[in-house]
Amino acid sequence: MLSKLSSLMNSLKARLIISALLLILILLPLIGFTLNDAFKQQVSTSAKNELKAYLYSILAVTEVDKGQLMMPAALAENQFNVIQSGLFALISTPINDTHSSDVIWQSNSFLGLLLPTSLPQPELGKSKFKQIELEGKPHIIYSYSVSFERKTLSKDGLSVENIAFPLTVHIIKDQLDYQAQIDLFSQHLWSWLLILMVFLILVQLAWLLWTLKPLAQFKRELKLIEQGKAMQIKARYPNELQAVAQQLNTLLNTEQRQRTRYRNALSDLAHSLKTPLAVIQSQKDLSKSSFDQTAIISRIISHQLKRAQTAAGASWHLGVNVMSVSDKLVRTLPKIYREPQIEITSNVDKQCIFKGDEADLTEILGNVLDNACKAAKRRVHLTVCMAGSRLTIDIEDDGPGVSPALESEIFERGMRADSYQQGNGIGLAIVRDLVDSYQGQLSVSRSEALGGAKFSLNFSESQLV
Numbered sequence: 001m002l003s004k005l006s007s008l009m010n011s012l013k014a015r016l017i018i019s020a021l022l023l024i025l026i027l028l029p030l031i032g033f034t035l036n037d038a039f040k041q042q043v044s045t046s047a048k049n050e051l052k053a054y055l056y057s058i059l060a061v062t063e064v065d066k067g068q069l070m071m072p073a074a075l076a077e078n079q080f081n082v083i084q085s086g087l088f089a090l091i092s093t094p095i096n097d098t099h100s101s102d103v104i105w106q107s108n109s110f111l112g113l114l115l116p117t118s119l120p121q122p123e124l125g126k127s128k129f130k131q132i133e134l135e136g137k138p139h140i141i142y143s144y145s146v147s148f149e150r151k152t153l154s155k156d157g158l159s160v161e162n163i164a165f166p167l168t169v170h171i172i173k174d175q176l177d178y179q180a181q182i183d184l185f186s187q188h189l190w191s192w193l194l195i196l197m198v199f200l201i202l203v204q205l206a207w208l209l210w211t212l213k214p215l216a217q218f219k220r221e222l223k224l225i226e227q228g229k230a231m232q233i234k235a236r237y238p239n240e241l242q243a244v245a246q247q248l249n250t251l252l253n254t255e256q257r258q259r260t261r262y263r264n265a266l267s268d269l270a271h272s273l274k275t276p277l278a279v280i281q282s283q284k285d286l287s288k289s290s291f292d293q294t295a296i297i298s299r300i301i302s303h304q305l306k307r308a309q310t311a312a313g314a315s316w317h318l319g320v321n322v323m324s325v326s327d328k329l330v331r332t333l334p335k336i337y338r339e340p341q342i343e344i345t346s347n348v349d350k351q352c353i354f355k356g357d358e359a360d361l362t363e364i365l366g367n368v369l370d371n372a373c374k375a376a377k378r379r380v381h382l383t384v385c386m387a388g389s390r391l392t393i394d395i396e397d398d399g400p401g402v403s404p405a406l407e408s409e410i411f412e413r414g415m416r417a418d419s420y421q422q423g424n425g426i427g428l429a430i431v432r433d434l435v436d437s438y439q440g441q442l443s444v445s446r447s448e449a450l451g452g453a454k455f456s457l458n459f460s461e462s463q464l465v
Contacts, residue, residue: 013212020204024197032193039185047178048129051142051171058089064148064165071105080107086174091167092119101168119143119170131175138175143168214241225252226319226355273301322352322384322393325361329369330382337373344369346382352391354459360434367431368395368455375399379450393457396447435459 057077063070069091079087088110092101101121113135120128120143127144148165214237224230232252233245280286281294330344354361365382372380376397383394435442440459447454 012215013208016208016212017205020208021201024200024204028193028197028200032189036186036189039189040182043178043181047140047173048142051129051140051173052127052144054087054089054171054173055142055144055169058091058169058171059144059146062091062148062167062169064167067163067165069104069167075107080109082109083111084113085109086177088113088172090115090119090170090172092121092170093165093167094121104167119168121145121168124166132172134172138179139172140175140178141170141172143170214238218245226353229319231256270301274298277301320354320356320358320361321350322354322361322391323348323350325354325358326365326382326384329362329365333369333373340378342373342376342380343378344373344380344382346384348382348384349386352384352386354391356438360438364431364434364457365393365395367428368457371428372397372399372453372455375401375453377452381450389460391459394454396450396454397452398447398450399452401446401451401453402444 054077058075061072061075071091074081075089077087079085080089086109089107090103090110091105092103094101101119103115103119106115116132116134120130120141122128122143122145124145124147127142129140129142132139132141145166145168148167149163217235218233218237218241221230221233221235225233232249235245236242237245277294277298281291281298286294326346326348330346334342334344369380369382372395376399379398381396383392383396385392432442435457438459440457443456445454445456446452
């Protein structure tokens with residue numbers, strides 16, 4: 001799980017998509033919460049102003065006469081006159097030396113309802129706006145404290161005294177209307193934000209895929225080069241990638257030319273050395289020991305030239321379809337080994353790719369198949385398959401097999417299994433060196449299917465690249 005997450009975070013495409021999604025999934029909800037809170041504040045302010053207007057209409061008809069509150073039987077705002085209309089008005093006066101108040105008047109709309117346990121009691125000339133519960137339902141209340149003055153004669157009856165008559169007017173309104181507005185706004189807001197979020201995600205994904213399309217094309221072309229289906233990057237890319245593509249093409253061309261010149265030079269060297277050796281070996285008066293030594297020199301030259309000509313380490317961009325090479329060998333070798341007639345069968349996956357040089361693969365398969373044909377009685381079988389990123393090649397024969405004592409020595413230069421009647425003993429040594437150069441594994445065991453020897457070659461993608 002951690003490896004998959006690490007691999008995902010190492011992807012530039014994944015990073016860009018995750019960044020874009022996080023931006024949308026964080027920014028839009030924050031905008032939604034901000035707008036929703038702003039609308040709630042706006043509704044609260046609007047409700048406060050509405051209740052304030054009702055309060056002023058109540059104050060306009062409020063009178064105090066001889067210490068008695070005088071209110072009209074009916075108010076201008078009809079909701080105050082309709083029982084339990086949802087809009088109520090109360091007038092209270094503070095009780096001496098306490099923080100409580102006594103309701104001395106209520107609008108007709110309040111009939112049948114229980115008075116709240118406590119009412120706001122703001123200071124004189126100030127107001128309060130808050131939420132309260134009335135009959136178990138949420139309401140909002142706006143309270144404002146005022147003071148009326150009443151005139152009375154002094155005790156001596158000669159002067160007039162002004163006595164304060166403090167009152168607090170309360171306007172109460174059902175909160176359901178305001179809550180309905182908030183709920184409706186929230187529903188519409190989050191619905192549209194969700195639609196906008198989905199739309200932006202789709203637009204962002206489409207934009208990112210379009211932006212990253214050249215990278216995907218670049219990766220596909222590199223894959224074709226690795227598989228040997230292309231030799232250069234041909235597509236036209238944006239300026240940032242085009243420079244990389246041009247430099248890579250230059251590198252591929254230079255490496256290919258150098259490898260060709262190197263192999264041609266080695267081939268010329270081989271001919272230059274073998275010709276004098278052949279002349280020396282053709283001398284009639286040459287002693288047996290001298291002849292053996294020149295034969296050893298010839299084998300060493302052949303082996304070292306084959307080893308030096310391998311493209312491993314410089315073939316990261318090459319790719320060869322195994323079936324294209326194996327089919328040629330399977331068709332050719334039976335024509336060479338006619339006595340006895342050898343039947344070569346194969347089971348090769350068409351998708352198997354050897355990430356290396358075609359000449360190296362031909363050398364590896366050719367030598368092992370040739371040795372198998374020498375040892376076989378009648379049958380040789382080739383199996384090539386891919387298991388994940390691992391390429392496995394098995395070559396089996398129905399010969400006597402390789403004894404356990406020779407399994408580790410058969411790959412040494414000059415060594416042959418007892419069943420091989422011909423050859424100079426360097427074929428399998430070349431195979432071993434080629435496989436080692438590609439960091440593969442070569443082993444020999446007993447074939448369960450045919451009873452003879454079984455040569456197994458394994459190459460992993462990380463080794464071949």
